[in-house]
Amino acid sequence: MKKNILITGGSGFIGSNLANYLAKKKFKVIVIDDLSVGDKRNLNKNRNIKFLKKNINQINSIKIKEKIDCCIHLAAKAQILINTKDENQYFEDNVTGLQKTLNFCKKKGIKKFIFASSASVYGDTKNKKVTENMILSPLHYYAFSKYIGEKIIKKYCKLNKMNFYILRLFNIYGEKSNAVVAKFIAQYLQNKTITIYGNGKQSRDFVHVDDVIDIINKLIVKNLTSNIFNVGSSKSTKINQLKSYISNSHKSIKLDKRFDDIEKSIADISKAKKILKWSPKKKIENGVKDMIEKDYLRLTKIKLDTIESQKKLIKSFNKKK
Ligand SMILES: NC(=O)c1ccc[n+]([C@@H]2O[C@H](COP(=O)([O-])OP(=O)(O)OC[C@H]3O[C@@H](n4cnc5c(N)ncnc54)[C@H](O)[C@@H]3O)[C@@H](O)[C@H]2O)c1
Incomplete structure (x- = not known):
């Protein structure tokens, strides 16, 4: 039976490309987005997609009858070049919103959590290809919020016996992007x-959104232990x-x-190549x-x-x- 997938931030650039792809492959997709950046029109009219306009900070007020197999958490304040006064928003959406989403997953018995982290958690790596086990040194609030997010996920999922997959995305481009x-x-x-x-x-390190969808698809269908992967072209x-x-x-x-x-900024992607047999095309x-x-x-x-x-x-x- 095809799986039910929850995508937060599913009307944005990566989320809508992913939702449209999964719906076409006959997955049942539930999209949650507050439309602060995303646009509902990014989603194809497909009966496999259900859209719920909601801020993830209020995710616990949502009633979903279906049993969800996997949550893909993309909702975040994602722009970097903004006024630093917006610091609170990064923490509200990217840290508190994340914790509330994890709590929702726990209550709904969702056992698989895929998180869009960012290459920015590495900071300035002085020209080296970065591997997942390098020391993280985020330079700005956005990167810092992703760094804290990763820590929360690791502990929360361990405590609640959920599998997590943290994807450190490099520069993603493709249809509907704005970067x-x-x-x-x-x-x-x-x-x-x-x-x-x-x-x-x-x-x-630019990587196309179709390749990001490909790695997420592999994580949805495979049953693997929790892990962290760089997602770049190398x-x-x-x-x-x-x-x-x-x-x-x-x-x-x-x-x-x-x-x-x-x-x-350049990714070492040998881990994803080896474990997931994934490589960007x-x-x-x-x-x-x-x-x-x-x-x-x-x-x-x-x-x-x-x-x-x-x-x-x-x-x-x-x-x-
Ligand atoms: N695009 C990239 O190059 C890139 C690189 C690294 C990491 N990421 C991460 O990938 C994820 C998706 O990125 P994107 O490029 O598609 O960004 P995007 O801004 O297009 O999509 C984010 C979506 O989340 C929604 N959203 C924001 N705050 C929300 C909230 N509180 N509640 C509900 N919905 C909310 C927005 O409306 C938007 O539709 C983000 O977490 C981002 O940090 C992206």
């Missing part, structure tokens, strides 16, 4: 200047290179560097082309900040260090 890849493509398609923070020599891409995959000739400008922007060069084709309409319409407002944002962000 750097989407921003550059949108600037290109809207004939605006591509804005690069810093000299563009900093590199990131390939390093400089921001200048990313720009060239979109267009070599399109106009670009270098703005100030964000003070906490690390030089390099889509190369960033091709993923970018795919996105231009498949996400064209949305990207030509998304609202972009002007160069002036971006300069101001970085300046005020850097002042708060």
